[in-house]
Amino acid sequence: xxxxxxxxxxGPGGAFAGRHVLSMRQYTRxxxxxxxxxxxxxxxxxxxxxxxxxxxxxxxxxxxFEPSTRTRLVHESAMLRLGGAVSGFADPSVTRSGGSTxxxxxxxxxxxxxxxxxxxxxxxxxxxxxxxxxxxxEALLINAGDxxxxxxxxAMVDLYTLRRxxxxxxxxxxLVVNDLRMRCVNSLLLGLRLYDxxxxxxxxxxxxxxxxxxxxxxxxxxxxPREAGPEQPPRPVAIDRRLLERHAGExxxxxxxxxRGGELATDVDDTPFNAYWEQAAHGxxxxxxxxxxxxxx
Ligand code: CP
Numbered sequence: 089x090x091x092x093x094x095x096x097x098x099g100p101g102g103a104f105a106g107r108h109v110l111s112m113r114q115y116t117r118x119x120x121x122x123x124x125x126x127x128x129x130x131x132x133x134x135x136x137x138x139x140x141x142x143x144x145x146x147x148x149x150x151x152x153f154e155p156s157t158r159t160r161l162v163h164e165s166a167m168l169r170l171g172g173a174v175s176g177f178a179d180p181s182v183t184r185s186g187g188s189t190x191x192x193x194x195x196x197x198x199x200x201x202x203x204x205x206x207x208x209x210x211x212x213x214x215x216x217x218x219x220x221x222x223x224x225x226e227a228l229l230i231n232a233g234d235x236x237x238x239x240x241x242x243a244m245v246d247l248y249t250l251r252r253x254x255x256x257x258x259x260x261x262x263l264v265v266n267d268l269r270m271r272c273v274n275s276l277l278l279g280l281r282l283y284d285x286x287x288x289x290x291x292x293x294x295x296x297x298x299x300x301x302x303x304x305x306x307x308x309x310x311x312x313p314r315e316a317g318p319e320q321p322p323r324p325v326a327i328d329r330r331l332l333e334r335h336a337g338e339x340x341x342x343x344x345x346x347x348r349g350g351e352l353a354t355d356v357d358d359t360p361f362n363a364y365w366e367q368a369a370h371g372x373x374x375x376x377x378x379x380x381x382x383x384x385x
Contacts, residue, residue, distance in 0.1 A: 101384030108221045109230040109378065112240045112278035120282065124248050126377035127370070134169065134373065141171025142380055149204035150176030151197065152232070153185070153211045158346060158368060159232045159241070163208045166375035175204070194223050201227045206382065208232045228382055233271055242345050243275035245374045247283075249367040250303060253341050257283040262303040264289050265325040265351075270307040272345045294325055298335040304361075305343045309351045328353035332361045343367050 099105050103119040133139045148167040150160045156178070164174040177183055184191035193211070197220045200207050206228045209217045214235030221229040233239040250257050262285055264273055280287055288297055298304070309324055327342060341363035344352050348364075356362055 099385055101381040104378060104381035105384050106228070107382065108218075108224075108228055109240055109382070110218045110221060111231070111238050112243050112275045114240075115279075115282075117282040120244070120247060120279070123244060123374070123377050123381065124251055126381055127248055127373040130376040130380070131370075131373040134376075139169055139171075139376075143167065143170040143172035143383060146170075146172040146206070146383060147204040148172055148174045148176075148206045148208060148379070149200050149227075150174070150178065150208045150232075151200060151210075152176070152178050153180045153193070153209075153216075154233070155179070156210055156232065158371060159210065159239075160208065162371040163230070163232070163241075163375050163379075165372055166379055167206075169372065170376055170379060172205075172379070176200075176208070193220060197229075198223055201225050206230065206379065211235065230378075235271065236269055236274075237271050238275045238278075239271040239345075240275050241375060241378065242272045243279040244378065245367060245371045246272075246276050246305070246343060246345070247279045248374050249343060249363060249370050250341070252370065253363055253366070254302065254339075257285055260285040260303055261301040262287050262305060263294075263297050263301040264305045264307070265294070265327075266307045266309050268307065273305075273307050276305065295335055298331075298340070299337050302337070302339060303341050303343060304336070306348075306351050308345065308347055309349045324351060326351055326353070327356060329355040329359055332356065332359065336361060 102122045103115060148163060150163065152160050160178055167174050180186060183196060185196060193216065201224045204227055208230045209220060210232040211217055211234050214237040217229060217231040217234050231238060231240055247257055250260060254260060262280060268289055306327055332340065340361050342356060342361045344364040346364060346368060
């Protein structure tokens with residue numbers, strides 16, 4: 089049975105139970121609050137080393153057609169911490185995808201459908217994870233980033249980080265800078281729309297905006313080869329300690345999904361503005377919560 093989002097099904101797993109995770113458009117604010125409460129619980133259980141093995145017997149498989157450091161490994165970490173098993177590939181060159189066989193993504197994913205309960209798929213082609221999800225029978229699929237489309241689980245982590253740092257996403261003033269075409273930005277903006285917050289795009293008026301905002305979110309400016317996205321020349325903003333100490337408000341939090349390039353200096357790491365390491369660390373509890381809810385009847 090294909091699992092597509094849409095129909096109402098509000099068991100303990102809410103909108104996540106038995107559903108693919110393809111886009112932030114699937115979720116309401118209540119859905120995200122369920123996820124974040126579950127992540128809080130997961131984080132507390134992790135601290136006490138008391139998670140148990142709620143996903144014992146479940147298998148997660150990663151299918152990464154594009155490189156990743158965090159997203160692949162954090163999903164594996166989350167599944168292992170829940171007592172499940174993990175396998176998969178980090179590079180399609182180790183599959184029959186390329187070379188003389190040139191096996192289609194569809195055929196590869198059809199195989200994995202029988203091997204795993206949940207597939208975590210990153211793909212350079214926008215919309216490809218959603219397309220592949222339509223070909224699945226039983227396995228669920230998590231979009232781990234598709235071209236210039238979306239990166240929904242990154243946005244879940246970003247919003248959770250804001251909630252943990254500030255107590256609520258409501259009322260925040262968020263400035264998003266650097267490459268606004270990035271999929272992490274697309275998903276973040278979809279998520280922020282669910283909250284009563286003010287969003288400023290682009291750092292054109294950076295020095296005017298910095299003292300007024302609570303959050304400075306920078307997308308990566310590292311170049312990732314992808315199909316051409318919408319034309320929009322990035323206006324690079326370089327964030328460093330001197331800039332923040334001179335112009336930022338005291339409680340400003342700098343978020344960045346990483347990997348960073350020259351847009352975020354390492355001298356910010358040891359300042360109170362740095363929220364990006366905690367953002368990366370929250371990735372574990374949020375993915376644990378997501379996986380747990382997906383398998384909740
Ligand atoms: N944030 C993020 O998506 O990082 P990776 O590309 O390393 O997965």
